[in-house]
Amino acid sequence: MPYVSVEQRRRDLMDAAIRVSAEVGLAAASTRAICAEAGVQQSVFHYCFSSKEELLRELTREVVAGFVEKAVGSLTPGIDVEESIFKGLMSLWETVRARPSKQLVFYELTIGAVRAPDRSDIAEWQYREYYASTGEFLAKLAATAGIEWTVPIPVLSRMVTTAIDGLILGWLADGRADEVEASLASFAKLFAGLAVVIPVVAA
Numbered sequence: 556m557p558y559v560s561v562e563q564r565r566r567d568l569m570d571a572a573i574r575v576s577a578e579v580g581l582a583a584a585s586t587r588a589i590c591a592e593a594g595v596q597q598s599v600f601h602y603c604f605s606s607k608e609e610l611l612r613e614l615t616r617e618v619v620a621g622f623v624e625k626a627v628g629s630l631t632p633g634i635d636v637e638e639s640i641f642k643g644l645m646s647l648w649e650t651v652r653a654r655p656s657k658q659l660v661f662y663e664l665t666i667g668a669v670r671a672p673d674r675s676d677i678a679e680w681q682y683r684e685y686y687a688s689t690g691e692f693l694a695k696l697a698a699t700a701g702i703e704w705t706v707p708i709p710v711l712s713r714m715v716t717t718a719i720d721g722l723i724l725g726w727l728a729d730g731r732a733d734e735v736e737a738s739l740a741s742f743a744k745l746f747a748g749l750a751v752v753i754p755v756v757a758a
Contacts, residue, residue: 564593564595564602564603565603565613567593567594568590568593568603569614569617571592571593572592572611572660573614573654573657573660576656576660576663577657580663581660581664581667584607608674615664618657618661619685621650625647627643627691634700636702637747638743640743645739655726658723661681664677664681665681686713686716689712689715690708690712693712697750700750701753703751703753704749711746719742722735722738
């Protein structure tokens, strides 16, 4: 049997968790079912992760990091702020649209954690990751475009995250992708209005 690295096993198990959760729901996605989907023994799961919660946290962290990388990668020095925000939002949207089942699992993770007092830290952690990542993008955009935000970045990052979160949840419910993209354009214009150009001081 060929050697499979721990990193690859973790990847296989995370992918299997998404597939199983999308089919039967997060609550019913047992580690046994995840292992069966991945084609491994349960001992392999516990070698890679201490629990299903750890697996889902790692998956969330990976996805959030991917969103930031794509959004930041779209920034170009001197580019229009509204266009930058729109490109960043679209890069996130296109990632979600490609695999809606993954986003659905994250919503289930959030609601399930909020309902369980002993796991509420998972939901809090999840959104801290979202806010921090959005804040990182906004800070990099400000530095790239030579602007300042008239709203503190922690507040603005929550505003942006909440707007996107609501749009995606609505899309999962009604499938109106055209309206999501139109809304993203309007949000980009709205958020760009919260930026002011830093005046150049003559030497």
